[in-house]
Structures are given as structure tokens and as C-alpha cells.
Amino acid sequence: MKVLASIALNVFRESVRDKVLYNLVLFAVLLIGASYLLGQLTAGQDMKIIKDLGLSATSIFGLFIAVFIGIGLVWKEVERRSIYSLLAKPITRVDFILAKYAGLVLTLLVNLAVMAVALYAVLGAMTLLGPPSLVAALDAPPLDPRLLLAIGLIFVELALVTAVALFFSTFSSPILSAAFTFGLYIVGQFNADLKHFEQVVDSPAAAWLARALYYLLPNLAPFDIKALVVHGQPISAGYVLMTVSYGIVYIVFVLLAAALVFARRDFK
């Protein structure tokens, strides 16, 4: 367990050494700069736009971290030949995969937590310093705690993308892994179209295949509740629970697949 924790922490430390956390500075500058400039451009929609910008930036920055670090997690160890010394230690290959995954998820968690704090800080400052009309124009309170719900689902989505990136990292080169992961991310946004494929094709076999792919490929669209939160629309606890459960089950499935592939890999 201790070894697993140290591998996970090492992934986090490595991302800090690789200056991954610099994206937080960029995020803060983006939000503060936007909050200053938007007043002149948005006809009173500053708060809404800062919320949209904050949530989208959290999602996009997180996606890049998940993909670009995730694809190198295993590949780097193999390329540097450090995998031999690691696997010589009393850990299984499955443990190694899990530890690497936990380390990157920890990096994402720290990132998202800091981004959430920065977003609330900017919104708080705008509420305090801005005209009352800014708040009046909002569908939801400026410091709406439900923003955390949206960020929470972004985190689960990114954890899923990380698992996918790690899976590809166990058997493919970084460039191909990045292409596959981004490809699956895009497919995941349009997955719902596959479910109703029978409405556009006559072939029952094609419709059946599309439906099978719908269930097999990750369905990422349900994790996006940003617009609902920004507009103060209701989101049921059941929906959030089911979506998080789906994310966890899918992550376990992908990690298991990654572990199986990695366990069968020959490093000679």
C-alpha cells in the first residue's frame, strides 16, 4: 500500500516538476482579465459569462492535463526503462496501473480544487465591487454552491478520460494514444445519436451495432450540466448519482482492461 501511495505521489510530484500547475496561473489570469474586460462588452451578462468561462476552462484545461499526462504515464516508464526497477519491487502490474491512475487523478483533483476557489473568488469580487444590476440579471445566485456540482461532474468525466488515456498508454505510443483518447472524447459527446440510429438506417443489423456501440463507448454528454447550473435549472440528486455511478463503473471497466493489457505485455 505504501509503495502504491509513493508511486501515486510521484506522479503528482512529476506533474508539478513538469510545470503542469502553471495552467492554474493561466486560468486565474483568464478569469480576472475577462471579468475586467467583459463589463464593457456583454450588456450586463458578466456574471453569467464568467461562470460559463470558468466552468468551460476548468473542463478544457482538465481535459488537456488528463490526456497529455495520461498518455505518457506508462509509456514514459517503459521508454526510460524504469519499469524494470519498478516491477522488481513487491507490487503487481495491476497495482502499478492503479497507482499511476491515482496519481494523475490526484493532480486533476488539486487542479480543479484550485480552479474552483479561483472561480468563486472572482465571482465574489464581482459581486462586491460590481453594480447591483449584475446580480439582478442572474438566473442563479452569484456564489451558487451548485457550481461545485458542475465541477464535481467535470472531475468524474476527466477521471474517465484519464482512465481511457491510461488504457491506451499501456500498449500504444503517446501520439496514437492522444489521437485515440481525443477521438473517444469526441465520440463520447455525440454518443446519444447512436442510440436512435434505427431512425436513420433501414438495416436492423446496423441499428443493432450502433446500439451496442452506444452502450460500449463512453457517454460523456450527461456529465455536462454547466448550462443547467448557470441558468439555475433544477438537477435531481438521482440524475447526479446515476451519472457518477456510471462514471465509476466505466472507470473500473477501463482500468481493468488497462490492467489486463499491461499484465500480458512483454517488456523483454
Add this chain to the structure above:
Amino acid sequence: MKQNGLLVAVVFVLLAGAAVGVEVVRDHVYGQPRPAESVLYVRSGEFLKRASLANASLLADVYWIRTIQYYGGTRRSRALGKRYDLLYPLLDIVTALDPKFTIAYRFGAVFLAEKYPGGPGRPDLSIALLEKGMRADPLKWQYEQDLGFVYYWWLHDYRKAAESFRRGGNVPGAPWWMRSLAAVTYGKGGDRQTSRLLWLQLYQTADNEWLRNNAQLRLAQLDALDQIDQLERIVAEWSRRTGAPPASWQTLVRAGWLRGEPRDPAGTPYVLDPRTGRVNVLPDSKLYPLPTEPGAWIPPPPS
């Protein structure tokens, strides 16, 4: 080593300064590059929504900012033959990307219907946009209020206006005065006092500065119409007594009928047509053009 660093820093500053200097000279000699004409390359909101990959709301904000800049820039432009061709397509994209973007529907309702040169003068597009908003959010009574406004103010269809106010009043959570508006519009459609009541309600309930400013302008225009009525009565009385309208305001001022040259609520002097005795705001006034009322005299726009 330290000297090298200093030298690099000096060279860096000098080069940056030289780049700025060359650009200033070029702009001075050859003129500033002309900004590109407004073009909307992608007009399908549905396509943009899918292409945005779960960031449709943020993309809607980008298009919203573009809409504001486009409308504001065109409205302020003094170019002859300026057009608002992109206003509706932009708003259509914003509301396709974010169907709950309330202000986009309300902004569109007001400014799409606005008469040229303040807007494209397309109340039909205002109605289309508001109906889209109602489909997206049937519980927004404000859309019915705005729809009633378009029928009342721009199309002078008081029956449809009253129906919109009534439907809006029946939406759960709608304020009580929506039903009053319906009743007043049924009973006294076209009456200036009713118009004042409508704009006052919009002014007091607007959650956006653009809408509030627009309502304030309309209220000032209604005040101007009242003042014009009063001035035309004075001019008519002068004509009755002297047999001809006064040549200018100075005639009435010298005769002690007016204390000074009358000014509209925006501070611009009223214009008097000495042939007909009709009064209106000057084309330079912020209140120009006044809303059309039966028989109103509209001075020609500035050439």
C-alpha cells in the same frame, strides 16, 4: 556573463521599441488597416452547438458579445445605407447555442423591431425570436410581455397585444400587473397613457441596462409627444389670432407666449414648420424619430 545578460535585455527593449516605432510610422504614412466587414461564416446554431463539444454555453457568450458589438457599432455608424442584416442570424445562433439565454430573446425583441436607422425595423423577426424563446422556456412570462409590446408598439395590433399580456399573466409566477395590462390594452389600445404604463412597467422590471435605457428613451419620447401637443395648441391659437403660423419660436417668445425656445426632454430644441404649424423633434435629437402616431409629421432624416 552578467554584462551579456544586460546587453541582451537592452537589445530586446530596443527591438521591441523599434517594432512599435515602425508600425506607428507605417500607420501614419499608409493609414490604418480598415477593419474587416462583418461576415457570419457559420449560420447554423445547431452545427456550432455540436462543434463546441459541451461548451455551447461559452460559445453562446462569444456570439452574444459579437451581437452587442455588431448592433452597437451599426447603430452608432453614420454610414449611409447601413444595414442590420446580421442581427437576427447572430441572435438565432446565440439562442440555439444557449436556449435559456433570456436577455438575447428580450434584446432581440426590442431592437429587431426598432425602426430604421435605430434598428432593422423587423417586428416579424422579433416575434419569431420570442416564439422560439417561449418554446424553450414556457414559464418566462417576460417573453409574453415583450411579444405584447411588439404588437402594441410596432404593429399597433392591440387585440394581439392584449392576448399576449393575458397569456403572460396566466403563467405561474407572473406579476399581477400583466393582467391589468391586458385589460387596459383591450380597453384603451393606442392610448398614449397606456403606452406610458407599458414602458414604465418595462423600465421598472428590466434586468438589463440596455432594455432599461431603451424604456427610458421611450418614456422621454412620450413626454415629447405630450409637449408637442401642447406646443401645437399654442401655435394653432397664434394662427387663429394672426391668420398665419409663427415664422419661428422667436416670434412667440417676443410676443410673450413662450418663455424661451422650447426644448425636448433630451435638451434639443423642437423644430417648427412655419408653413403648417406642425412641431417635431430635430433629427439631431436623441429622441428622433418619434414613434409614429396617426397624422404625425416626421422631419426628413439627416442627409
